[in-house]
Structures are given as C-alpha cells and as structure tokens.
Amino acid sequence: MPGFLRADGPVTGFEVLFVCTGNLHRSPVAERLLAAALPEPDFRVRSAGTEARPVPLDSVTRAIVDELGGYVREFTARRLDVGQIERADLVLGLERCHREAAVRLCPLALRRCFTLREFVRLMDGAGTGAGTRRDAVRLAASRRGVVVPAPGESDGIDDPVGAAPDVHRARALEVRDAVLTLAGILGR
Known part of the structure; x- marks a missing residue:
C-alpha cells in the first residue's frame, strides 16, 4: 500500500501526486494549493512533469500561487519517475496525456x-x-x-507555457477551482 517515509520511520499517510508536462505551472499550482487546503501531517502533496528539467518556478507562477493562497517556498521542477507513482495513493494528471504517461511508467497504478x-x-x-x-x-x-x-x-486544463500572464492566471484559476473541490472530497 502506498505511503511515505518520515525521518523517524514509515508513516501510513496519504499522498497525492500532480503531473503536468514541465512541472512549472499547472502541477505546482495544484500541489501548493492542495497542500494549503489540507495541511495535515499525514497528508502529502507532490508534483512532477513528464518532460521536466530541474529549474525553479518563474516569477509569474510564483506570484499567482502566492495570490491564491499557496505556500511559496523553494521549488525545483521534478521529472516524473516510477517511484513517485508507486508512492502516491492518488495520481492526478492535468491532461489525459499526463495520466497516460503515469500509467505507462507504472501500469499497476491504473486504478x-x-x-x-x-x-x-x-x-x-x-x-459521503x-x-x-x-x-x-x-x-x-x-x-x-x-x-x-x-x-x-474537457477533463484537461491547457498548458499556459509561452502565454501572457493573464492566460497563466486563467489556467491557475481553473486548477484552483478543481483543487478546492478535490480538497472537499479528500477532507471528508
């Protein structure tokens, strides 16, 4: 059963993994907003990208996350790997191709x-x-x-990469709306 480790040993918790392409806009916004909505010690939220390179968030995304109430601290994009999927109790792609990439890496995680x-x-x-x-x-x-x-x-949220800041914000608001509903489901 998926779970995660703490420095003091294994913990039976619940981990959500958000996946997008570059891990620079949509999935970090989702990660930081869900973590802010459900800041329980046994609840962990991560994000990764199918094509991510280790770079920090840009200033536009940082400002949007901060404005929407997410915790902005050090962040470096992470590439999706099998271990992340295996540890996660719930893997949420921002588009169908992200969900499919996770399943290709770890077919046992399909459900x-x-x-x-x-x-x-x-x-x-x-x-309930x-x-x-x-x-x-x-x-x-x-x-x-x-x-x-x-x-x-319509199950996906478009990538704002290369778009103007107002498009980034619009996509972040779409993510926020879905994340707030998700928080209600997981916070029951």
Missing part, C-alpha cells in the same frame, strides 16, 4: 491515476459514502464506465 477534473467529475454525486481517502480513490475508479465520460479534452 489510482486520473486527470484532476476526471477524478472530481467521477466523485460528483458519489455522496466514500469513507477514507483511499476509499474515495477506489470509488472513483469503480465509477469509470458508469459515469458518462467527458467529451474531448
């Missing part, structure tokens, strides 16, 4: 991999019967094929 919007959509109307956070993940996986799929790419 824990969704897009952020897909997970929220699958849990809509599921009620999800129990634990891991139960919520299992419930969302069981609802695939039962809940009507989203058309086209």
